[in-house]
Amino acid sequence: MLQKIITLIVICISFVGKAQELKSNPSLVIDSLDNGLTYYLYETDEVKNRAIFRLFLKAGSLQETDNQRGLAHFMEHMAFNGTVNFPGNRITDFLESKGAKFGHDLNAHTSYSETIYKLQLPTGDKDLVDSTLTILADWSNGIVLDSLEIEKERGVVLSEWLSKQNAKQETQDAFLNLLLNDSRYSKRKVIGDTTTLRNFKRSDLVDYYKKWYDPNLMAVAIAGDFDLEEVEALIKSKFSGITSQKTEQQIFNIQDFENSNYEIVTDKGTKDIELTGVQLIDPYRDIKTEEDFVAYLKKNILNDLFRERFGNLSFDNPSYKSGSISLGNYFPVKAALMTSVDLKSSAIEEGLEEYFYHVEQIFNYGFTQSEIKKVKKQLLKSLDNSNQEDEKPSAGIMVKEMYQNFYYGNAVITQKEEFRLTKKYLKSIDSLNLKKELERIYQPTKTKYLLTAKDELKDSLPNIATLKKIRDVDLIEVKPFYRDLNVPEKLIARKPNPGSIISEKLIEEIDAKEFTLSNGVRLIYKKTDLDENNILLSGFRKGGYYALQEKDYVNGIYSTPIISLSGYGDFSREALSQFLAGSSAKATMLADKTRTGFYASSDLEDKKTLFELLYLKWTSPKVDADLFAQVKERTIESKKNEDLSPSQIFAREIKQMLRGDDYVTRSLSAEIIEKNLKESEVISVYNHFFGNADGYTMVLISDKPFDFFREAVTNYLAALPSGKVSLDYKYKLKNKLKEDEKLIKRTGESPKASVSLVYQQSDTIGFLPKRDLENVVVKDIIRSRLLKELREEMGAVYSVGVSSSSTLQPSDLSRQSVNFLCEPQRAQELIERTKDILSKLASQEISIEEDLNKIKTNLLKVDNLLRQRNTYWTKAIREHYFNKYPNWNAVVNYQERVQALDEGEIADRIKAYFIDSPTIEAILYPKETNL
Numbered sequence: 001m002l003q004k005i006i007t008l009i010v011i012c013i014s015f016v017g018k019a020q021e022l023k024s025n026p027s028l029v030i031d032s033l034d035n036g037l038t039y040y041l042y043e044t045d046e047v048k049n050r051a052i053f054r055l056f057l058k059a060g061s062l063q064e065t066d067n068q069r070g071l072a073h074f075m076e077h078m079a080f081n082g083t084v085n086f087p088g089n090r091i092t093d094f095l096e097s098k099g100a101k102f103g104h105d106l107n108a109h110t111s112y113s114e115t116i117y118k119l120q121l122p123t124g125d126k127d128l129v130d131s132t133l134t135i136l137a138d139w140s141n142g143i144v145l146d147s148l149e150i151e152k153e154r155g156v157v158l159s160e161w162l163s164k165q166n167a168k169q170e171t172q173d174a175f176l177n178l179l180l181n182d183s184r185y186s187k188r189k190v191i192g193d194t195t196t197l198r199n200f201k202r203s204d205l206v207d208y209y210k211k212w213y214d215p216n217l218m219a220v221a222i223a224g225d226f227d228l229e230e231v232e233a234l235i236k237s238k239f240s241g242i243t244s245q246k247t248e249q250q251i252f253n254i255q256d257f258e259n260s261n262y263e264i265v266t267d268k269g270t271k272d273i274e275l276t277g278v279q280l281i282d283p284y285r286d287i288k289t290e291e292d293f294v295a296y297l298k299k300n301i302l303n304d305l306f307r308e309r310f311g312n313l314s315f316d317n318p319s320y321k322s323g324s325i326s327l328g329n330y331f332p333v334k335a336a337l338m339t340s341v342d343l344k345s346s347a348i349e350e351g352l353e354e355y356f357y358h359v360e361q362i363f364n365y366g367f368t369q370s371e372i373k374k375v376k377k378q379l380l381k382s383l384d385n386s387n388q389e390d391e392k393p394s395a396g397i398m399v400k401e402m403y404q405n406f407y408y409g410n411a412v413i414t415q416k417e418e419f420r421l422t423k424k425y426l427k428s429i430d431s432l433n434l435k436k437e438l439e440r441i442y443q444p445t446k447t448k449y450l451l452t453a454k455d456e457l458k459d460s461l462p463n464i465a466t467l468k469k470i471r472d473v474d475l476i477e478v479k480p481f482y483r484d485l486n487v488p489e490k491l492i493a494r495k496p497n498p499g500s501i502i503s504e505k506l507i508e509e510i511d512a513k514e515f516t517l518s519n520g521v522r523l524i525y526k527k528t529d530l531d532e533n534n535i536l537l538s539g540f541r542k543g544g545y546y547a548l549q550e551k552d553y554v555n556g557i558y559s560t561p562i563i564s565l566s567g568y569g570d571f572s573r574e575a576l577s578q579f580l581a582g583s584s585a586k587a588t589m590l591a592d593k594t595r596t597g598f599y600a601s602s603d604l605e606d607k608k609t610l611f612e613l614l615y616l617k618w619t620s621p622k623v624d625a626d627l628f629a630q631v632k633e634r635t636i637e638s639k640k641n642e643d644l645s646p647s648q649i650f651a652r653e654i655k656q657m658l659r660g661d662d663y664v665t666r667s668l669s670a671e672i673i674e675k676n677l678k679e680s681e682v683i684s685v686y687n688h689f690f691g692n693a694d695g696y697t698m699v700l701i702s703d704k705p706f707d708f709f710r711e712a713v714t715n716y717l718a719a720l721p722s723g724k725v726s727l728d729y730k731y732k733l734k735n736k737l738k739e740d741e742k743l744i745k746r747t748g749e750s751p752k753a754s755v756s757l758v759y760q761q762s763d764t765i766g767f768l769p770k771r772d773l774e775n776v777v778v779k780d781i782i783r784s785r786l787l788k789e790l791r792e793e794m795g796a797v798y799s800v801g802v803s804s805s806s807t808l809q810p811s812d813l814s815r816q817s818v819n820f821l822c823e824p825q826r827a828q829e830l831i832e833r834t835k836d837i838l839s840k841l842a843s844q845e846i847s848i849e850e851d852l853n854k855i856k857t858n859l860l861k862v863d864n865l866l867r868q869r870n871t872y873w874t875k876a877i878r879e880h881y882f883n884k885y886p887n888w889n890a891v892v893n894y895q896e897r898v899q900a901l902d903e904g905e906i907a908d909r910i911k912a913y914f915i916d917s918p919t920i921e922a923i924l925y926p927k928e929t930n931l
Contacts, residue, residue, distance in 0.1 A: 019289050019290070019291050020289060020290045020291075021288060021289055021411075022287070022288055022289060022290065022292075022293065022411040022413050022417075023413060023414075023417055024411060024412055024413065025401075025412045025413055025414045025417075026414075027042060027043070027044075027392065027414070028040065028041070028042050028398065028401075028402075028412050029041040029042070029228065029232070030405070030412075031232075033215065033235075033236065033239055033240050034240065035215040035216065035239070035240065035242055035243065035244040036214070036215050036216030036217075036218075036244050036246070037140075037215035037216070037218050037219065037220065037239050037242070037244075038218070038219035038220075038406060039219060039220045039221070039222075039232070039235050039239075040219060040220070040221040040222065040223075040402040040405070040406075041222050041223075041228055041231060041232060042222070042223040042224075042395065042398040042402075043223075043224075043225070043226060043227075043228045044223065044224065044225065044392050044393070044394070044395055044398070045225040046225075046392065046394050046395065047224065047225065047394075047395065047865060047868055048225055048868065049122050049123050049124035049225055049864075050120070050121075050122060050123060050224050050225055050395070050865065051120070051121065051123045051129075051222055051223065051224025051225060051226050051395065052118075052119070052120050052221075052222070052223050052224055052395050052396065052399050053118075053119040053120070053121065053132055053133075053136060053220075053221070053222050054116060054117065054118055054119075054219075054220070054221040054222070054399060054402070054403075055116070055117040055136045055139055055140060055218065055219075055220060055221075056114070056116055056218060056219040056220075056221060056402075056403065056406050056407070057114065057115040057116070057140075057212070057213065057217055057218050058113065058114060058217040058218075058249045058406075058407070059072065059113070059114070059115060059212035059213070059217055059249075059250070060072045060110050060111050060112050060113045060114050060115055060190065061073065061110065061111070061112050061188040061189065061190045061192070062112050062113050062184055062185065062188050062250065062252050063113075063208070063211075063212050063250055064188055064192075064208065067196065067200065067204055068196070068200070068204050068205075068207070068208050069188065069189075069192045069193050069196045070157070070189075070190075070191060070192015070193060070196050070197050070200075071192065071196070071200060071204060071205050071208045072110050072115060072190070072208065072212075073110040073157070073190050073191060073192060074153065074157055074192070074197070074200075074205065075110075075115070075143075075205060075208060075209055075213075076108045076109070076110045076115055076117075077153050077156065077157060078143055078145055078149065078150065078153060078205070079091075079108065079117065079139045079143050080092055080108075081144075081146070081149040081152075081153060082143070082144040082145075082146050082149055083135070083138035083139065083142045083143050083144060084138055084142035084144060085134050085135075085138050085142065086135065086138060087144065088149075089792070091106075091135055091138075092106065094131070095119070095121065095132075095135075096854040096857075096858070097853070097854055097857065098121065098122065098125075098128055098857065099121075099122060099857040099858045099860070099861035099862075100119070100120070100121055100858070101858050104120070105119065105120040105121060106118070106119060106120075110190055111190060112185050112188060112190065112331065113251075113252075113331065113332065113333075113407075114407060116403075117136065117139050119132055119135070119136075122861060123224060123225050123226045126230070129226060129230075129231065129234070130234060133220075133231070133234045133235065133238050134238060136220055136238075137238040137239055137242070140213055140215065140218055140239070140242060141213065141215075141242045143209060143213075145202060145205055145206055145209065147202055150202055150205065152792065152793070152795050153795070154197060154198065154795065155794070155795020155796060156791055156792070156795050156797075156798060157191075157192075157197055157798075158194060158197055158198070158795075159791070159795065159796065159797050159798040159821075159822065159823075160191065160798035161191050161192075161194060161197070162751065162752050162798070162821065162822075162823065163752060163798045163799070163821045164191065165750045165751050165752060166269055166749070166750045167267060167268040167269025167270075167645065167749030167750055168267060168269035168270050169267065169269075169750075170265055170266070170267035171265050171266070171267050171269075171270045171452040174263065174265040174450055174452065175276065175450055175452070178263070178276075178278055178448055178450050179254075179278060179280075179330060179334075179336065180254060181254050181255055181257065181280065183252060183253065183254040183255065184252040185252065185254060185331070211245070211247060212247065214244055214245050214246075214247035215239065215242050215244045216244045216245075216246055216247055216248070217247055217249055219402070219406045220235055220239065221399055221402040221403070221406070223395035223396075223398040223399045223402070224395040251333065252333070253333050253334075254280065254331065254333055254334040255280075256279075256280040256281065256446060257278075257279065257280055257446045257447065257448050258446065259445065259446065260444065260445050260446060260447050260448060260449075261448050261449070262448075262449045262450075262451070262464045262467045262468065263448070263449070263450050263451070264450075264451045264452075264461060264463075264464065264467075265450065265451070265452050266452065266453050266454060266455045266457065266458045266461075267452075267454070267455060268454065268455055268749045269454070269645060269749055269750075270452050270453060270454050271454060271643055271645075272321075272342050272343075272452075272453075273342070273343040273344075273345060273348060273451075273452070273453040273457060273461070274340060274341065274342050274343065274451070274452050274453075275340070275341050275343065275352060275355075275449055275450070275451045275452075275467075276338065276339070276340045276449065276450050276452075277338065277339040277340070277447045277448070277449045277450075278336050278337075278338055278447065278448055278449075278450075279336060279337040279338075279441075279442075279443055279444075279446055279447040279448075280334055280335075280336055280446075281334075281335050281336065281337055281441065282334075282335060283329045283331070283332060283333060283334055283335040283408075284296055284299055284328070284329055284335055285329065285332060285408040285409055285410060286408070286409040286410065287408075287409075287410040287411060288409070288410070288411045290421065290425075293421055293425070294425050294428075294429075297421075297422065297425060297426070297429065298429060298433075298434065298437050299327055299328070300379075301372075301375055301376070301379065301429060301434065302327055302434065302437065302438070303326060303327055303328065304375040304378070304379065305367045305371055305372065305375055305434070306324065306325040306326060306327070306362070307324070308371055308374065308375060309358075309362060309367065309371065309481070310322070310323050310324055310325070310358075312483065312574060313358060315565070315573070315574070315627065315630075317626075317630045318351070318354050318355070318358075319344065319347045319350040319351045319353075319354045320341050320342065320343050320344065320347075320351030320352070320354060320355050321341075321342040321343065321344055321351075321634075322341070322342045323339075323340065323341045323342070323355045323358060323359075324338075324339070324340050324341075325337070325338070325339050325340075325359065325362065326338050326340075327441070329408075332407055332408055337441055337442065337447075339359055339447075341355040344637070345457060345460070345641055346637070346641075348460070348461065348462060349462055349466065349470060352462070352467070352470045352471075353470055353473075356470060356471055356473050357473055357477075357478060359473075360473045360475060360478045361478055361479070361480070361481050362438070362481075363438050363439070363442045364475060364478055365435070365478075365480040365481065366431050366432075366434055366435035366438060367431060367434060367481075368431070368481060368482075368483075369431060370483075370485065370578070372430065372431055372434070373581075374577075374578055374581040375581075376426055376429075377581040377582030378581050378582065379422065379426070380422065380423065380426070380582065381581075381582045381583065381584060383415070383418060383419045383422055384419065385584060385603065393415060398412075444471075449467065449471070451467065454643065483574075485572075485574060485575055485578060486572075486575060487571075487575045487578050487579050488569075488570045488571060488575065488579070491569075491571075491579070491609065491612040491613060491616050492569065492612050492615060492616050492620075493569075493570070495715065496615060496619075496715065496716065496719035497719055498714045498715045498718060498719050499517055499518040499519050499714055499717075499718025499719050499720075500517070500518045500714055500718055501515050501516070501517060501518075501710075501713065501714060501718065502516050502517065502518050503515070503516040504516070507524070507888070509887075509888035509891070509892050510526065510873070510876075510877070510888055510891055510892070511526065511527075512524055512525060512526040512873075512877070513525045513526075513706065515713070517713070517714075517717060517718040518718050518722070519693045519694060519718055519719070519720055519721070519722035520693060520694030520695060520696075520722055521539075521693050521694070521696050521697075521698055521717060521718065521720065522696070522697045522698070522881070523697075523698045523699075523700060523713065523717060524697065524698070524699045524700070524877050524881075525700045525701075525706050525709070526699070526700075526701050526873050526877070527701075527702065527703065527704070527705060527706070528701060528702075528703060528870055528873065529703050530703075530868055530869060530870050531703070531869075531870050532703050533603055533604050533703070534601065534602075534603060534604070534702065534703075534870070535600075535601060535602050535603070535604060535607060535610060535700070535701075535702045536600075536601050536699070536700070536701040536702070536870050536871070536874055537598075537599075537600040537601065537610065537611075537614070537698065537699070537700050537701075538597065538598065538599045538600065538698065538699050538874050538878070539597050539598050539696050539697060539698035539699065540595050540596065540597035540696065540697060540878055540881075540882060541595060541596055541597065541695045541696045541697070541727065542594070542595055542695070542727045542809070542882065543594075543595060543596050543688075543689065543725075543727045544556075544591055544592050544593050544594045544595045544596055544689075545557060545591065545592070545593050545594075545664075545731075546593050546594055546664075546729045546730065546731040546732075546810050547726065547727050547728060547729055547730060548685065548688070548730065549730060550663050550730070550731075551676070552681065552685050552688075553663055553664065553676070554668065554672060554673065554676035554677050555676065555677060555678060555681045555682055555684075555685045556591065556685050556688075556689075557668075558631070558635075558677055558682065559591070559682045559683075559685045559686045559689070560589050560590065560591045560686065560689070561631075562623060562627070562628055562631055562682055563589075563621045563622065563623060563682065563683070563686055564588075564589065565624075565627055565631065566621075566622050566623050566624035566627050566628070567622060567624065568616050568617050568620045568621060568622060569616055569620035569622070571616075572624070580609075580613070583602070583606050583609050584601075584602045584603040584605075584606045585600070585601075585602040585606045585609040585610040585613050586600060586601055586602065586610075586613075587599075587600035587610065587613045587614045587617055588600070589617050589618075589689075589690060591689050594729075594807075594809040594810055595809075595882060596689040596690065597696075598614065598617075598618075600613070600614050604702070604704065604708075607709070607712060608712065611712045611715070611716040611717070612716065614716065614717075615716045615719070615720065618690050618693075618720055619720070619721065621683050621686045621687070621690075622683070623679055623682050623683055625679060628679045628682070629679075632673065632674075632677055635673050635677070636670045636673050636674055637670075639668065639669055639670035639673060640670045645749065646745070646747040646748050646749055646924065647748070647754060647924060649747070650743070650745055650747075650754070650922070650924045652667065653743055653745075653922075654743060654756060654758055654920060654922055657736065657737065657741055657743065657920055658735070658736060658737050658758065658760050658815070658920070659733070659734055659735075659736055660734055660736045662734075664731055688725060691721060691723075691725070692721050692722060692723040692724065692725050693717075693720035693721060693722060694722050694723060694724055694725070695724075695725070695727060697877075697878070697881045697882075698717060699873070699874050699877045699878065700713075701870045701873055701874060729809075729810035729811075731810060732810050732811040733762075733807075733810060733811045733813045735760050735761065735762035735813060737758075737759075737760045737917075737918050737920065738918060739918045740918050740919050740920075740921070741918070741919075741920050741921070742920075742921045742922070743920060743921070743922040743923070744922075744923050744925070745923070745924050745925065746925045746926070746927060746928065747924065747925075747927060748924045748925055748926040748927060749926070749927065750926065751824075751926055752821045752822065752823070752824070752926070753821065753822055753823065753824040753826075753827040753923055753924065753925050753926070754819075754821055754923070754924040755819065755820050755821070755822065755827050755830065755831060755922070755923050755924075756817055756818070756819045756920070756922040756923075757817065757818040757819075757831065757834065757835075757919055757920070757921060757922075758815070758816070758817045758919070758920040758922065759815065759816045759817070759913055759914060759917045759918070759919055759920075760813070760814065760815045760816075760917065760918075761813070761814045761815075761912070761913070761917050762811070762812055762813055762814075763812065763814070763912075764812055765806050765807075765808060765812045765814065767885075768806065768807075768808055768883050768885075769885070769889070769890035769894075769897075770897070771806045771814070772806065773859075773894075773897060773898065773901070774901075774905070774906065774909045775804040775805055775806060775814075776804075776855075776859065777852065777855055777859075777901060777906055778804050778816075778906060778909050778910055778913065779802045779803060779804040779816075780802075780851070780855045780858075781841065781848050781851050781852065781855065781906065781910075782802045782818070782837075782838065782841065782910070782914075783800055783801075783802040784851050784854075785837055785841060785846065785848075785851065786800045786802070786818070786820075786834060786837060787799070787800055789833065789837055790820065790830060790833065790834070794830075794833070796822055796823070796826055796829075796830055797820045797821065797822050797830070798821070799820065799821075800818065800819070800820045801817070801818070801819040801820065802816075802817070802818050802819075803815070803816060803817045804816045804913065808883055809882070809883070814913070816913050816914065818834055818838075824925050824926060827923050827925070828923075831921060831923075838910065838914040838915065839915060841907065841910050842907055842908075842910045842911035842914065842915045843907070843911075844903060844904075844907045847903070848903050848906060848907065849903055852901065852902075852903060852906065856898050856899065856901065859898045860895055860898055860899075863894055863895060863898075876890070876891050
């Protein structure tokens with residue numbers, strides 16, 4: 001939907017009502033230097049030897065002069081191309097040698113009024129912490145701006161501009177211009193314009209840097225595991241000497257709309273028919289008192305209520321596809337009340353009429369007591385979850401709060417204070433109070449509307465006069481929202497007949513226990529202290545869609561979502577959601593191509609609800625006939641009106657070249673859905689997936705001993721139905737790629753060429769963890785080398801995508817790809833250069849030693865971080881049993897296997913994949929390209 005083009009920045013500050021000042025979080029140090037630089041320090045060892053570093057700057061594209069358009073963003077690029085202490089690419093090389101990965105641990109972004117540099121690094125090495133702060137100081141005052149590096153980077157930034165061009169440009173620009181309301185923002189696109197980017201002088205860039213990279217506009221923000229006193233001393237020593245010109249923050253406003261109007265825009269790439277309404281309002285910021293907190297709390301509750309209402313309306317089969325209302329900031333100077341509806345091409349006017357009726361229903365009558373009660377319970381539970389006595393916010397959460405304090409002026413309070421204030425004021429926020437808030441905000445006479453669609457539908461769209469007529473809803477006809485909802489008092493009517501634990505054994509390698517239950521379930525229990533007060537319960541079994549007969553394949557794909565929407569046992573979907581409001585218990589049933597399973601979690605206090613919920617969803621599926629008919633009708637209509645973009649058609653053709661055409665690989669057409677999706681078969685297929693528990697492996701992780709769960713295990717998990725079911729795969733993966741092939745299309749709808757080199761093998765894989773590790777290294781080495789050549793040296797691409805993966809299920813198959821966007825006339829040149837690099841890597845003509853060492857360091861760092869999360873163990877245990885590994889070496893010896901990797905075996909893997917395998921060379925050119 002169009003509002004997704006710009007993500008509304010939801011203020012991440014903890015909720016902060018009457019004029020009493022909010023109490024700042026005492027664990028957060030906020031101070032400033034004499035030159036105006038602000039610094040934030042928050043110490044937590046939630047993740048050991050790890051910290052997040054940020055350099056905030058209150059300047060972006062808005063601060064550019066006419067001949068500097070695009071240079072704020074260009075300046076961000078140049079920060080990685082040489083500083084006084086790290087010339088050339090030394091910053092990237094140095095940090096990668098310490099385990100950082102560009103894009104994940106080392107990144108930056110520029111916006112209209114902000115530039116942010118981002119690092120995430122180990123802190124166990126004090127010298128590295130010192131060097132990291134040197135880098136931040138260099139970025140603030142020591143970027144070299146070498147002329148040669150500037151010329152190289154022109155091509156990169158122009159390639160980035162090219163990569164952002166697409167067939168939806170007109171509708172995207174129209175929406176952005178609507179939000180920006182002819183302000184300075186609308187004249188300062190962050191990417192800039194190509195004329196300036198090609199022709200600016202070095203002095204223009206230097207002028208921007210010297211004026212706006214001023215400590216008076218900057219902040220250093222650090223959160224994580226570090227010595228606070230030492231880091232504070234380093235900040236003072238490295239930043240105090242930077243001279244400030246006392247540059248003041250430059251603020252440009254966006255005016256509210258003075259009236260209402262309508263605009264219709266179409267283009268080649270927009271698929272959905274969507275009407276978006278925007279009402280500009282004052283931003284939610286400078287939240288410093290309890291009075292501010294109450295206003296912000298109301299805003300968040302309203303957003304939850306908007307989502308709840310339209311979520312429920314979607315099950316009434318409205319004449320529109322989906323609708324929404326949202327309220328929030330999108331810049332520090334402006335917020336918006338945004339309404340949006342996604343329309344059916346067969347019922348555009350009917351959909352608009354019904355959607356506007358629902359909008360006026362909300363703003364005229366507000367929300368029901370049951371809706372408000374549910375949202376309040378959910379809010380209190382989410383806050384209670386984070387309000388554990390000894391639990392401190394994560395480094396990531398605190399960095400977001402630092403950001404909000406610096407750019408939005410919001411106070412930073414503790415989670416405990418947030419919970420206290422919410423409980424204090426939530427009682428006073430009732431249906432009447434919220435209705436008054438809606439009346440205060442809502443001004444339809446100051447709302448502008450944008451209707452967007454593809455060019456082919458232009459003549460079928462209503463004109464502006466019709467839009468105005470439809471929008472003028474007769475309020476006399478609008479009735480209050482009402483829903484008769486029956487919520488049972490218990491999840492399950494009676495307690496199941498318990499099963500038993502028939503054996504148990506210790507898994508010494510991972511310090512876990514394996515239990516065999518009387519119904520054939522294997523249960524792995526692991527106690528960890530990584531996440532206190534939390535229960536993770538997951539399970540899987542071989543099978544999935546590929547274990548179904550061809551006639552059941554379509555029903556298999558839709559069975560789990562249809563039943564989830566229908567409800568379970570005596571519960572409708574909405575009744576179950578209402579019952580669970582205020583509970584932390586969640587359970588999701590899953591089915592994919594090669595396995596079925598579930599994922600469930602809760603707090604310790606909701607343990608019983610968790611196990612009952614899983615038992616309910618496992619044993620009591622149901623299909624609501626009306627909902628089934630609605631889903632099938634919508635799916636068929638969607639397939640009939642499916643309008644694939646040239647890039648989607650291109651991707652499908654590549655897939656067909658790799659796998660051929662059969663009931664799995666072909667797209668699901670309206671005819672296939674009509675013929676094969678049957679209400680009578682949905683539960684049968686669901687029960688094939690979940691009816692019998694025999695053969696399932698379940699993983700239970702908590703900080704409590706197993707005896708805390710023993711009764712629940714026997715009463716619910718061991719009580720699941722037993723019995724055998726066929727799990728053999730009926731469908732096996734096929735490799736149709738036997739020789740080199742080319743796919744050249746000239747149907748693209750944007751000015752860029754899309755290039756893909758694709759490889760596939762069906763050789764025997766052997767020990768999958770070894771191959772998976774090789775895949776990761778191969779991918780990272782090739783991408784690193786291609787970025788250096790194609791981006792940094794040639795300036796021909798903005799980025800390169802490389803993938804490499806392997807699977808044993810349902811049969812051995814490996815696949816690799818290299819992808820990039822470029823100027824059409826350079827596509828063949830870059831393909832040949834890529835192939836040449838791959839060949840030299842395979843023959844070791846290009847040494848990979850340096851890159852391999854960096855990748856090893858990063859892999860070891862990531863492994864240490866992942867092992868501090870319970871989800872690491874759920875995945876590791878699942879993969880062990882699913883792939884039938886003979887031992888636990890994949891977990892136990894991982895770091896040794898990383899260290900043992902050598903250049904020769906990686907070069908051999910590159911050769912096997914990219915040199916000895918046939919290739920699909922695919923290029924999607926723009927239309928009417930003569931190349």
